[in-house]
Amino acid sequence: MIETKPCPFCGAEHQGRSESSGYFVYCPTCHARGPVMSSMTAAAAAWNAVWEKTRDDPGELEAYRTRIRQAFVDSIRNSGDDEADDPASSG
DSSP, X not given: OOOOOOOTTTOOOOXXXXXXXXXXXXXXXXXXXXOOBSSHHHHHHHHHHHHHHHTTXXXXXXXXXXXXXXXXXXXXXXXXXXXXXXXXXXX
16 A cells, blocks of 8 residues: 555544445544545545645645535535425425
8 A cells, every 4th residue: 555645634644444435545633535446545546646736835725625615515505405495395
């Protein structure tokens, strides 16, 4: 397995995890999580790619954080839309 870089968001060390659908790298400090991949090596490489891309450019890191926050907000909004549009759930 390749060495995993520190968390690109808070700088803390990471933990590797597995789940039924694959492997990912997770930061226990700020709860950042890399993408789910088919192997721990691929998960570490994806995690490291974010670290490499953002380590020297604070603007890129902030843009990445903004995209992640927006995706999270959008997912929450979209998950509530189904119930709001369903007349059966209003009763």
